Amino acid sequence: MPRIDLFRAGPFRLALGFATALSVGMLLIFGFIYWQTSEVETRRMRRDLVQEAALAAQTRDDVLLYQLQVRIMADYHRVTVAAWFDADGKPRYGNLDALPPDLPIDDSGHRLDIQTNNTDRPEPAIVAAARRPDGGVVVLGRAMDELLALQRVVAQTLIMGLLPAVALVLASGIVVGARARRRVEIMQQTIGRIMGGDLRERLPLSGNRDALDQLSARVNQMLDRIVHLLDEIRAVGDNIAHDLRTPLSVMRAKLERGLASPGPGELRRGAEAALADLDKAFAMITALLRIAELEDSRRQAGFTTVDLTEVAMEAFDLYEPLAEAKGVTLEREEAEPLFVVGDRDLLIEAAANLVDNAVKFTPEGGRIVIRTHMAATEEGGGQGPVLEVSDTGPGIPVAERAAVIRRLYRLDKSRHVQGNGLGLSLVQAIATLHGFRLVIGGGETGAVIALACGTPQAQGD
Numbered sequence: 001m002p003r004i005d006l007f008r009a010g011p012f013r014l015a016l017g018f019a020t021a022l023s024v025g026m027l028l029i030f031g032f033i034y035w036q037t038s039e040v041e042t043r044r045m046r047r048d049l050v051q052e053a054a055l056a057a058q059t060r061d062d063v064l065l066y067q068l069q070v071r072i073m074a075d076y077h078r079v080t081v082a083a084w085f086d087a088d089g090k091p092r093y094g095n096l097d098a099l100p101p102d103l104p105i106d107d108s109g110h111r112l113d114i115q116t117n118n119t120d121r122p123e124p125a126i127v128a129a130a131r132r133p134d135g136g137v138v139v140l141g142r143a144m145d146e147l148l149a150l151q152r153v154v155a156q157t158l159i160m161g162l163l164p165a166v167a168l169v170l171a172s173g174i175v176v177g178a179r180a181r182r183r184v185e186i187m188q189q190t191i192g193r194i195m196g197g198d199l200r201e202r203l204p205l206s207g208n209r210d211a212l213d214q215l216s217a218r219v220n221q222m223l224d225r226i227v228h229l230l231d232e233i234r235a236v237g238d239n240i241a242h243d244l245r246t247p248l249s250v251m252r253a254k255l256e257r258g259l260a261s262p263g264p265g266e267l268r269r270g271a272e273a274a275l276a277d278l279d280k281a282f283a284m285i286t287a288l289l290r291i292a293e294l295e296d297s298r299r300q301a302g303f304t305t306v307d308l309t310e311v312a313m314e315a316f317d318l319y320e321p322l323a324e325a326k327g328v329t330l331e332r333e334e335a336e337p338l339f340v341v342g343d344r345d346l347l348i349e350a351a352a353n354l355v356d357n358a359v360k361f362t363p364e365g366g367r368i369v370i371r372t373h374m375a376a377t378e379e380g381g382g383q384g385p386v387l388e389v390s391d392t393g394p395g396i397p398v399a400e401r402a403a404v405i406r407r408l409y410r411l412d413k414s415r416h417v418q419g420n421g422l423g424l425s426l427v428q429a430i431a432t433l434h435g436f437r438l439v440i441g442g443g444e445t446g447a448v449i450a451l452a453c454g455t456p457q458a459q460g461d
Helices: 003-008 010-057 059-073 144-193 209-261 262-292 297-302 308-326 344-361 423-434
Strands: 081-087 093-095 109-114 123-131 137-143 302-307 330-333 338-343 367-376 383-391 437-443 446-452
Touching: 010 059, 010 109, 010 144, 010 308, 010 344, 059 081, 109 137, 144 209, 209 262, 262 437, 302 308, 302 344, 308 330, 308 344, 308 383, 338 344, 338 423, 344 367, 344 383, 344 423, 344 437, 344 446, 423 437, 423 446
Parallel strands: 330 367
Antiparallel strands: 081 093, 081 137, 109 123, 123 137, 302 338, 367 383, 383 446, 437 446
């Protein structure tokens, strides 16, 4: 894998960011420890020296001299400051040749650069001075070598602890980034094959259920859906070609007979019959385009509250004359208003298609009933509005109820009835757009097709 691609990998960048955050955090923690160590040790030294100086200021001369001698003799590392000056500032004993001019005699510890008579140069030290009753001054102090050494140890610990931690995080980022990059490369290769036309390919899943697995699973679902839609389009294209071939052949034959006839009347009748067949073909194409339009969910933006009972009434008024002309009884059961959210024109179109199918397939003397009522929802958690059309026609076999909503699908026993097999497909498209369900029931003595509209809506919603 190219180095630049590794540095651009998301996991490596995440590891780099984590390493930076870890470094900053450790710097803050160790900085706080460093500061606290210095402060605590400095305060302790000041407190001890102030107490010792105050005690020495009250000690008898011979005892003080002995204590100072012991202190200096025990100073193997030359870090102790111990001196006794008289009231005139002259040294009486100790390792200071003179009283430091910038040392306040205030019973407090101060940090000064002090040079004792056994050192070559001034060194930082904590010094406290106390005045004796006779006016003399006792100076006690300690060089900060130990404190500085402690600070160096803390700093070294910081470096020794920080560098391996950062290196470990970056190494983990490199390993994880390389693995992620390999998975992405495999996905890219698979996508390339899919783009090349092999829609059977699917993105690999590692089984870790991480973000890449979730993305791959969703893409695979999308590919499955695309393949399904392509199969449907291919089937629709085959059905359209099959269903248009017959009327086109008939039109051609009629036009050929008209052209071959000696009189203009026969040619006119042939042309009129061909135009009628063309109208049927155009109606089929228009219906297909209408279904495609309904499958675009952007029309949902114009949904309003619609009375389902009024929709049933509109369909009844529209088809009552046609049913009467065929000798079929069309009835509508009275019902209370039932309000749903949807497109009023589309719902009327769906109801009209259901009634149109019922009128087509119900024989003379049959009966069709349009009703709206409340029924249990599919989830069983309540009731919802339903628009139902029942007839006394041949019915739809259970084995073919899933197929009749496909475009251009027609039952064998109904092929003699004029139609293009798109009515229920159109109703299904409208139901899907609204989030409703198309329920097909009934038996051999008739069909019952219902539009289950889910949760009812209040009139004021």
